[in-house]
Amino acid sequence: MESPTSSSKIYRAGTLTYTKGALAILFFWLLWGDFCFVLMETIVPSIMPLRFKALGAPNLIMGLALVSIPAAINLVCNPIISFRSDRYRSRWGRRIPFIFFTAPFLVLCVVGLAFSERIGPWLHAHFAVYLGQLSPEAVTIIIMTVLLIGFSFFNTFVNSVYWYLFNDVVPEHLLARFMSMFRLVSTASSSVYSLLIFKHADTHFVEIFVGVGILYFLGFGLMCLKVKEGNYPPPPKYVDGEDGPVAAIKTYAKECMSLPHYWYVFLVNMGLIAAGATGLYGVFLQKSMGMTLEDIGELAFAGSISSAVAIVACGWLADKYHPIRVVLVGTILQTIISPIGLMWLFWHPSPHIYFCVALVLGAGLSAPVTAMVWVQDPPLFMRIFPRERYGQFCSANSMCRSVAAIIAGPLVGEYLDIMTKFYGADNAYRLMPLWSFTFHSLVLLTMIKLYRSWHSHGGDDAYAPPMIGSGGIHISDNLPDIPQPGP
Numbered sequence: 001m002e003s004p005t006s007s008s009k010i011y012r013a014g015t016l017t018y019t020k021g022a023l024a025i026l027f028f029w030l031l032w033g034d035f036c037f038v039l040m041e042t043i044v045p046s047i048m049p050l051r052f053k054a055l056g057a058p059n060l061i062m063g064l065a066l067v068s069i070p071a072a073i074n075l076v077c078n079p080i081i082s083f084r085s086d087r088y089r090s091r092w093g094r095r096i097p098f099i100f101f102t103a104p105f106l107v108l109c110v111v112g113l114a115f116s117e118r119i120g121p122w123l124h125a126h127f128a129v130y131l132g133q134l135s136p137e138a139v140t141i142i143i144m145t146v147l148l149i150g151f152s153f154f155n156t157f158v159n160s161v162y163w164y165l166f167n168d169v170v171p172e173h174l175l176a177r178f179m180s181m182f183r184l185v186s187t188a189s190s191s192v193y194s195l196l197i198f199k200h201a202d203t204h205f206v207e208i209f210v211g212v213g214i215l216y217f218l219g220f221g222l223m224c225l226k227v228k229e230g231n232y233p234p235p236p237k238y239v240d241g242e243d244g245p246v247a248a249i250k251t252y253a254k255e256c257m258s259l260p261h262y263w264y265v266f267l268v269n270m271g272l273i274a275a276g277a278t279g280l281y282g283v284f285l286q287k288s289m290g291m292t293l294e295d296i297g298e299l300a301f302a303g304s305i306s307s308a309v310a311i312v313a314c315g316w317l318a319d320k321y322h323p324i325r326v327v328l329v330g331t332i333l334q335t336i337i338s339p340i341g342l343m344w345l346f347w348h349p350s351p352h353i354y355f356c357v358a359l360v361l362g363a364g365l366s367a368p369v370t371a372m373v374w375v376q377d378p379p380l381f382m383r384i385f386p387r388e389r390y391g392q393f394c395s396a397n398s399m400c401r402s403v404a405a406i407i408a409g410p411l412v413g414e415y416l417d418i419m420t421k422f423y424g425a426d427n428a429y430r431l432m433p434l435w436s437f438t439f440h441s442l443v444l445l446t447m448i449k450l451y452r453s454w455h456s457h458g459g460d461d462a463y464a465p466p467m468i469g470s471g472g473i474h475i476s477d478n479l480p481d482i483p484q485p486g487p
Contacts, residue, residue: 015230033223067409070152075402082395093229114209194300264450270404275439290351310371330372341433
């Protein structure tokens with residue numbers, strides 16, 4: 001791919017060409033879409049646990065509905081959608097149709113969740129002959145779970161191809177800078193939510209879900225209409241030149257799952273998902289320490305601001321020292337700080353003192369360390385996975401994440417339910433750092449193996465992604481390039 005010259009001021013991405021003004025418009029629409037998308041994705045995991053808890057749902061049910069079932073849907077659908085999208089050709093492109101035509105159904109599920117606590121009692125009252133053995137709360141929990149399944153299914157279409165759209169429409173030498181802006185906008189979106197919206201989650205649940213649903217439909221939909229994809233070459237053939245679903249599965253499994261080098265990446269991500277599974281219940285720990293929803297939102301806002309600054313710094317460090325080193329140092333620090341939260345088992349300060357300490361630990365310590373670990377996705381992936389099969393390997397990684405979430409979701413819920421029986425509800429949530437520390441330790445051990453494997457395949461100066469072909473292991477023909485600065 002050619003870099004634009006200073007005289008022509010033309011930027012190229014495949015068959016697409018941009019002037020500086022057209023490129024600025026492209027970035028605006030992609031970042032605006034990200035703002036709407038992040039808001040929509042944030043409200044479900046942050047507010048739905050509160051609604052489930054208010055209805056008396058056990059932690060196990062929350063883990064299944066909010067973690068395991070969505071992960072199972074992603075596990076099955078993500079590889080199929082990604083594989084199909086890579087090979088899809090239409091006048092609208094190969095990515096945008098998968099996003100645009102599922103948006104109405106996604107929004108319907110979000111709006112349905114907004115009114116689920118009215119739908120449940122209405123169904124219970126009008127269909128008592130069939131639902132008489134269930135309480136109105138139980139019917140509502142079932143309705144919420146069904147709508148969450150629908151939400152997860154349609155959202156999988158977006159999450160499976162949205163990230164690949166950037167590679168198709170953004171000039172290669174500007175991808176690193178674009179991803180920095182992307183992360184900053186994501187942080188800004190979540191910060192606005194944490195500071196201004198989340199504190200109203202108990203009193204304005206319906207308005208939040210309906211409002212965000214409408215914003216997503218209009219904002220994200222407008223992005224799909226304004227961003228144009230170029231022309232693509234014919235779809236790649238399957239391994240050994242065969243056709244059909246069996247050949248597709250064979251190609252996918254042989255290329256993605258045959259080498260330990262890539263399994264280290266997958267296992268690191270599985271461990272991080274398992275360690276972070278307690279995040280669903282963090283709001284209950286904070287409430288047990290006397291925090292109001294407004295306090296919790298302010299803590300999250302401070303953490304987001306800290307993350308935004310750290311993201312920029314970590315991006316610079318990754319460019320200078322390689323993402324794998326930044327992630328390795330991040331996992332070391334994350335393992336060290338994980339057990340700090342166990343101090344709340346023995347120290348029960350006033351809400352004001354807790355807020356101040358949590359602010360320092362969260363914004364001053366945890367957020368920057370987490371930003372270092374975030375460098376793995378996508379900067380580390382772009383430097384580890386073969387470029388010509390990048391989407392394919394990302395979907396394989398997503399499958400492994402889903403497996404981890406399917407298992408970890410109910411297990412951490414059951415862990416907390418068991419701890420509640422022995423130590424009480426408040427202390428059970430204060431034992432979450434023990435769970436996280438266990439998996440962060442495993443992540444660190446695996447990350448060390450990945451670092452050694454990376455060195456054995458060339459390291460800084462000569463890294464070449466290994467590949468399995470019909471003749472055995474060989475070096476990828478299309479090595480990942482480091483994006484170069486544009487004009």
